[in-house]
Amino acid sequence: MNELGSIWRRWQGHLVIVGIALLILLIWRFGLRPTIVAVAEGEPVGEDTAVSELLATTEPDATADPLQFGAGDLPVLDDNSLAPAPNPLTFEGELPQHEFITHTVVRGETPNGIADQYGIEAETILGGNPRLSEESSLLQVGTELIILPIDGVLHDVQPGDTLESVSLQYGIPVEDIIAYEPNNLEFPYRLQPETQILVPGAVRELFVWTPPDLSSVGGTSSEGGSVRPIIVGTGTFIYPVNSRNFTQYFWYGHPGIDIALPEGSPVYASDTGTVTFAGWNVYGYGNLIVVNHGNGYETFYGHLSSFNVVPGQIVYQGNVIGGTGNTGNSSGPHIHFEIRINNNRDNPCWYIGC
Numbered sequence: 001m002n003e004l005g006s007i008w009r010r011w012q013g014h015l016v017i018v019g020i021a022l023l024i025l026l027i028w029r030f031g032l033r034p035t036i037v038a039v040a041e042g043e044p045v046g047e048d049t050a051v052s053e054l055l056a057t058t059e060p061d062a063t064a065d066p067l068q069f070g071a072g073d074l075p076v077l078d079d080n081s082l083a084p085a086p087n088p089l090t091f092e093g094e095l096p097q098h099e100f101i102t103h104t105v106v107r108g109e110t111p112n113g114i115a116d117q118y119g120i121e122a123e124t125i126l127g128g129n130p131r132l133s134e135e136s137s138l139l140q141v142g143t144e145l146i147i148l149p150i151d152g153v154l155h156d157v158q159p160g161d162t163l164e165s166v167s168l169q170y171g172i173p174v175e176d177i178i179a180y181e182p183n184n185l186e187f188p189y190r191l192q193p194e195t196q197i198l199v200p201g202a203v204r205e206l207f208v209w210t211p212p213d214l215s216s217v218g219g220t221s222s223e224g225g226s227v228r229p230i231i232v233g234t235g236t237f238i239y240p241v242n243s244r245n246f247t248q249y250f251w252y253g254h255p256g257i258d259i260a261l262p263e264g265s266p267v268y269a270s271d272t273g274t275v276t277f278a279g280w281n282v283y284g285y286g287n288l289i290v291v292n293h294g295n296g297y298e299t300f301y302g303h304l305s306s307f308n309v310v311p312g313q314i315v316y317q318g319n320v321i322g323g324t325g326n327t328g329n330s331s332g333p334h335i336h337f338e339i340r341i342n343n344n345r346d347n348p349c350w351y352i353g354c
């Protein structure tokens with residue numbers, strides 16, 4: 001026992017060193033090395049278990065993938081941990097190369113008509129021209145529109161955008177964005193800020209401002225309940241102004257109709273209801289009145305110069321509620337008239353005839 005003890009004491013130091021060396025070798029072999037190879041080389045590494053697993057989980061379905069990746073190309077499309085962080089200072093790769101047609105709006109043209117002319121959807125006019133959604137009157141004679149060659153959205157790349165974040169934002173697979181050749185995207189698919197990529201099949205979402213509901217404007221009794229019975233409209237709608245000089249119709253990028261007429265002209269309640277909003281709206285409507293008709297319908301009267309009503313007031317079909325104007329995002333005296341049914345925007349022409 002004494003002899004064994006002295007041998008152990010003589011060799012234990014060496015055994016600890018050998019043990020540590022083995023541990024380092026194991027970590028290097030199965031831990032770090034495959035990741036480094038996957039990023040830097042992109043080569044298949046034969047029997048290496050970690051790399052085999054990586055390939056098994058990320059290899060695209062050859063029948064579904066239009067790019068036809070080879071097995072060794074490591075098309076890691078949805079794993080942020082493997083892609084280098086997007087850094088504009090180290091951007092390497094091709095910049096997008098787009099060629100768009102420019103269309104100058106002439107008198108009498110509508111967004112739907114322009115879209116038909118180029119074989120795209122009306123939504124795509126908004127997809128290529130985001131400012132149009134800010135207000136209607138931007139689509140005037142002389143306005144220059146970017147016409148995208150296919151349906152989709154032209155996305156301004158922001159710092160921090162990745163292919164994955166853009167894919168999530170529009171609900172379009174990364175493969176579809178890569179497959180659109182003028183985007184010039186190559187592995188590792190970094191996006192360069194201040195460029196634009198076309199997201200095929202995407203639709204630009206519109207911001208929809210929601211007015212207060214009826215319960216928020218009703219008077220309250222001493223018990224706290226509403227004292228005013230909800231007044232219900234007739235279900236029919238009349239012209240809100242004495243003019244049929246339409247300057248823009250309803251389409252995806254413009255959820256109402258615009259009717260031009262001199263400032264200060266009377267604005268009529270299109271149907272009976274309760275005023276839920278009468279004031280300044282910061283989302284482009286300017287001075288705005290909203291009437292809730294108690295039957296799911298609401299009407300909107302935008303860009304006004306004056307108000308004859310206050311929130312909570314009951315109005316009857318044909319009552320003068322305000323005066324037309326040129327407030328908010330408006331480039332000339334007109335009224336913006338909207339009809340919503342259960343918070344969805346509908347085409348007013350279906351109700352009042354245009």
Ligand SMILES: [Zn+2]
Nearest residue numbers: 136257258336
């Ligand atoms: Zn409008």
